[in-house]
Amino acid sequence: MRALCWEGVGKLAVRDVPEPRIRAQGDIIVKVRASSVCGSDLHLINGYLPAMREGDILGHEFMGEVVETGPSVQRLKVGDRVVVGSVVACGSCWYCRTEQYSLCDNSNPQPVIPEKLWGHSPAGILGYSHAAGGYSGSHAEYIRVPFGDVGAFTVPDGVPDDSVVFASDAMPTGWMAADFCGLKGGEVVAVWGAGGVGQMAARAAQLLGAGRVIVIDRLPERLGTAADRLGVETVNYAETDVLEALREMTAGRGPDACIEAVGMEAHDVGPTYAYDKAKQSARLTTDRPTSVRQAIMACRKGGTVSIVGVYGGLVDKFPLGAAMNKALVLRMGQMHAQRYIPMLLDRLAAGEIDPGYLATHPMSLEEGARGYEMFEKKEEGCLRTVLHPKRS
Amino acid sequence: MTSNGTRWALAGAATVTAVGVGRVVARRRRRHQPDRAGGWYVVHRGITVDRPVDAVIGFWSDRERLDRALAEWATLEQLDENRWRCVARDPAGGRTEWRAEISVDGPRRLSWRVTRGPVIQQGQVELVPAPQDRGTEIRAELRWRSGRVRRALGLTTRRDPDRGLRDALRRIKSLIETGQMIDTRHDPSGRSPKQEAATNKVREKLMAGGRP
Numbered sequence: 001m002r003a004l005c006w007e008g009v010g011k012l013a014v015r016d017v018p019e020p021r022i023r024a025q026g027d028i029i030v031k032v033r034a035s036s037v038c039g040s041d042l043h044l045i046n047g048y049l050p051a052m053r054e055g056d057i058l059g060h061e062f063m064g065e066v067v068e069t070g071p072s073v074q075r076l077k078v079g080d081r082v083v084v085g086s087v088v089a090c091g092s093c094w095y096c097r098t099e100q101y102s103l104c105d106n107s108n109p110q111p112v113i114p115e116k117l118w119g120h121s122p123a124g125i126l127g128y129s130h131a132a133g134g135y136s137g138s139h140a141e142y143i144r145v146p147f148g149d150v151g152a153f154t155v156p157d158g159v160p161d162d163s164v165v166f167a168s169d170a171m172p173t174g175w176m177a178a179d180f181c182g183l184k185g186g187e188v189v190a191v192w193g194a195g196g197v198g199q200m201a202a203r204a205a206q207l208l209g210a211g212r213v214i215v216i217d218r219l220p221e222r223l224g225t226a227a228d229r230l231g232v233e234t235v236n237y238a239e240t241d242v243l244e245a246l247r248e249m250t251a252g253r254g255p256d257a258c259i260e261a262v263g264m265e266a267h268d269v270g271p272t273y274a275y276d277k278a279k280q281s282a283r284l285t286t287d288r289p290t291s292v293r294q295a296i297m298a299c300r301k302g303g304t305v306s307i308v309g310v311y312g313g314l315v316d317k318f319p320l321g322a323a324m325n326k327a328l329v330l331r332m333g334q335m336h337a338q339r340y341i342p343m344l345l346d347r348l349a350a351g352e353i354d355p356g357y358l359a360t361h362p363m364s365l366e367e368g369a370r371g372y373e374m375f376e377k378k379e380e381g382c383l384r385t386v387l388h389p390k391r392s
Numbered sequence: 393m394t395s396n397g398t399r400w401a402l403a404g405a406a407t408v409t410a411v412g413v414g415r416v417v418a419r420r421r422r423r424h425q426p427d428r429a430g431g432w433y434v435v436h437r438g439i440t441v442d443r444p445v446d447a448v449i450g451f452w453s454d455r456e457r458l459d460r461a462l463a464e465w466a467t468l469e470q471l472d473e474n475r476w477r478c479v480a481r482d483p484a485g486g487r488t489e490w491r492a493e494i495s496v497d498g499p500r501r502l503s504w505r506v507t508r509g510p511v512i513q514q515g516q517v518e519l520v521p522a523p524q525d526r527g528t529e530i531r532a533e534l535r536w537r538s539g540r541v542r543r544a545l546g547l548t549t550r551r552d553p554d555r556g557l558r559d560a561l562r563r564i565k566s567l568i569e570t571g572q573m574i575d576t577r578h579d580p581s582g583r584s585p586k587q588e589a590a591t592n593k594v595r596e597k598l599m600a601g602g603r604p
Contacts, residue, residue, distance in 0.1 A: 005581065
């Protein structure tokens with residue numbers, strides 16, 4: 001089969017690779033119909049999250065059709081149209097039992113790197129390097145999904161592939177970000193990042209009762225889309241001082257909750273950003289926490305900062321003093337896909353959330369490398385490139 | 393300029409420093425040196441399984457299920473009441489055989505002694521109910537004998553009983569909780585056979601050990 005493989009830092013190529021096979025009793029094989037690029041892939045492609053090996057197949061946000069099931073699979077059958085959570089979870093350990101699926105004890109068979117870096121190993125993630133288990137990704141014609149009964153969900157009829165694909169990662173991540181904020185109704189929520197996850201977080205915050213949602217980015221077209229599609233207020237940090245703007249918009253209080261949906265390769269303007277970027281390029285620091293710093297500084301006293309952008313290691317100049325003295329609640333984590341997907345599919349079917357507009361650039365697998373380039377450089381208003389392996 | 397004496401003094405100081413740094417690095421690389429007692433290396437490792445004690449005991453005592461669980465990597469054969477023969481297969485197709493005596497020391501306690509095998513070892517396992525409805529703590533103690541040379545080799549190869557123990561505990565936990573072991577070694581990739589072999593070596597390193 002054809003698959004989009006990582007060939008070294010910044011290099012992607014389509015290769016002929018063997019087809020996956022059922023390896024364990026709970027496995028399913030999914031024929032991929034749509035597989036989205038994700039901002040967190042850029043960290044892997046650019047070598048900021050270690051543990052990629054030449055030839056690894058990328059991709060973790062996808063949907064498709066079940067073509068084979070392992071002997072213990074009960075909930076799914078061949079022919080089911082499914083969306084699969086990016087995070088692999090066994091469904092049987094204490095973390096899964098308490099719905100903290102991204103912390104699953106049994107789904108990372110290669111736990112040594114995360115244990116060295118973070119003390120413990122969280123769940124494995126499909127197509128997300130050898131630190132996350134070494135699973136093959138979804139930018140391929142077929143993919144093996146372990147614990148299929150736990151991670152794959154049948155999709156309601158009538159919801160298009162390019163819409164439901166985001167129920168795999170962007171929607172549950174955005175939802176969890178808003179869920180972390182503990183909204184009771186009427187709050188002001190600020191969201192850093194108007195990409196797929198940021199926009200889904202903004203929509204989730206609206207549905208969970210936020211009074212006002214303010215989205216922050218530097219790309220006018222993304223901010224425009226967020227304003228048009230979701231009716232949120234926007235701040236362009238390239239033109240405006242974000243902290244001043246947020247303080248003014250909230251009459252001095254600051255947002256009640258700040259969601260960070262950007263991650264370790266954040267952009268900014270000014271000398272601090274240049275310094276961070278230089279340090280990161282020389283691998284003297286792993287992450288550029290520009291937007292986390294802003295979120296902490298902007299958040300109202302006693303408010304919540306919710307971090308769903310991906311970070312890998314150590315950060316510089318983290319304003320712990322601000323967080324401590326303002327008594328902030330910091331919440332963060334990889335999303336618990338399996339907890340949120342069924343509810344999100346219901347909301348998709350009911351039309352409460354419609355992420356289809358994120359798929360600005362449908363492409364074939366063969367165009368994958370170009371798709372990532374457009375996505376990274378935000379060319380032609382690219383919000384998300386969605387690859388269709390069978391369309392070539 | 394500099395006299396010969398100074399040169400020798402500098403060279404000596406540099407050597408001492410290099411040796412010292414080397415020792416510190418070596419120690420840092422393996423911070424958890426096993427304890428030693430009566431000529432044995434001793435390690436203690438534990439893991440928490442999200443199942444009640446009875447279910448954990450049930451896993452061991454259900455022979456059919458145990459064989460099915462072990463099928464891919466080992467075969468067990470009972471020789472007599474408490475003597476067992478085990479043959480383990482590694483991914484490269486190699487086989488390691490050992491014989492052990494297993495004795496039940498109490499309702500939740502079990503000990504074993506390897507009578508014939510690559511490493512002389514003995515150990516015991518105790519099952520303790522975990523707090524807060526967290527299941528069962530499997531607490532294991534492993535003792536092994538090892539000469540200096542073997543010990544030095546053990547540091548550089550996979551034949552480290554401590555890492556083996558941690559790996560085994562992780563496998564047991566996964567088998568009891570999920571009935572299977574996740575393995576991504578055969579997942580497709582765009583690697584050549586040579587690159588795949590190199591990646592498998594990395595995999596082995598990333599799999600062996602692990603904090604149970």
